[in-house]
Amino acid sequence: MNGKLRQLRGTALLVSSLLLGGPAPGEAGHEEVGVYEDWRTDDIVRADRWTGREAGGLEILREVKGHKLLMRLRREGITVPILPAMPVSFANNRLSFTDFSSVDHMEVDFKVRNLAVSDCPEAVPVRPVSNIGVGIQLNKFNDGPGGPGNSTGDYIATILAFRTTVNLGPGGVLVTDPEGVLRVRANLTRCLNAPCSTTSFPPVASFDFPETVLVSEPFTLRLVWDEAGHRFLAGVGANPDVALSYPLTLNVKPAAGAPSGILFTGFAANNCAAGLADAKVKVREVRTNTSGIVP
């Protein structure tokens, strides 16, 4: 362990620590890892392995072609007069494990294609931000209030490769990444309501990776739950994992049911025609701990 960064938040529950440059990839797993899905056994999304959901997108794709899962998500900002009082319009496209409780290690090979994300060219009443990202999530425990149909108190670890544009308007700064580049961030958040449509902010733990990934280049994202160590480990490719730690007391009982699996998410700036988040991604192989594999 080369370093440790501790984040102390105002509330007693939300304490996080980050372990930088720590374990080797997947080190915390005490179980072998195998192929959960490579899209070769069937040319369909198997219902005994996966459940798909989407919300808020205009174009959506989730299909198996050529031994790969193709996913697309496209969202425009709202421009009609009935604009809600929200700065952005959210969307997601998910593929979740049917039995998420048995998966505590997952790594997924991605390749992002046709990425387009843009915000408003001029200042608008609210801060215009657009974002598109693809990643993976593990939801393993709950701090008490959750139950059937209620994910309140679930803790979701996420690692996401994403691209964002922010336009702060005249006198502000247009924040954008170099063309074709996605940054990578991992975080641990708590579900604040039954459907987990809102999560804690700031997150319990968060880490911005120094590594970036590129459009049209394959990359691997990894998440491991180290229950004994009270942490999740997150990694990009063969780089060392980083830890998202949490207080032992938060792990009261198994997670209630917020999704674990592949997440494709985006939001687009409202109030202007240029607000857009759009990308396609190929998912090539999903690996999990062997006890989580559905034969």
Added chain:
Amino acid sequence: MNDKMRCIGIIALVVGVVLPLGPAPGDASHEAFATYEDWTTAATLRGDRWSPGSDAGQEIEREVKDDKLLMRFRREGGGPPGFFSHRLGFVNPSSVDQVEAEFRIRHLTVTGCDSSPSTARAVAIDLNRFSDLGPDVVRPPGSLTGDHIARILTFRTSDSADPEGTLSVEARLFRCNNPACSLFTLVAGPVALAQVRIHRKFRLRLVWDDPGDQFFAGLDTNLDVALAYPDLANRRAANVPFALIRIQHLPADCPGASGDAEIEVREVCGLTRGPSSPEGAGCSGRGFIQGLELG
């Protein structure tokens, strides 16, 4: 009016009258259909025209290609029985009184079990415009109780003895009896219209004749059928108004059961009112006024 069939529901308010072989196509409408969407003005789904969504499922597709919208939805059974849909909603449904669209079914598979058939509704048009709940009844947001849904649909069941690739067409009007509309009462219909075949284009039409207390439903240039309702059924606007095109599956509760449909949505014609109504050029000469085909 050549025939009249009266359908008396189980509750006093819900009485339906079905008038098959009634008016000429679009007869009840006093305005022509106009082109709402022909997928030529943009290479993508326009957020100012459409508000899509779906239930949990496996594969899904919603993309514009070659001036057509492709929609696919596959849902496996084996879990709790229910209705699972992929929806393409008009963005301002309260302004939509009539919808006509041209479709082509690219693919359809429906698999059930010996004791329990599945149903695949490859495509349907829905209008939900009014409710029979009095103005003093408090309606929770999202609750469909009391709303009346008119529907024209194409469907095939897994135990169908019809020739391969054939789907039946029906029209119906039903009242939702619970918030999710999983319980309902037929107000009018179902009225069998005719059959359609996969790989062949066809047009479905649904028109609300508010002054006449009826809907009209039609297939291609066949005569419309009427779905009548008692005046008291329309006491206020629907709580969850929608005008939409949907794929809907009812997979059986057994392993291996599934529904899978891929359709082309070609031209969509509508009569819309309100500030967000897009301008239309006239539905490519296939609109109808007072029973007279234009162009």
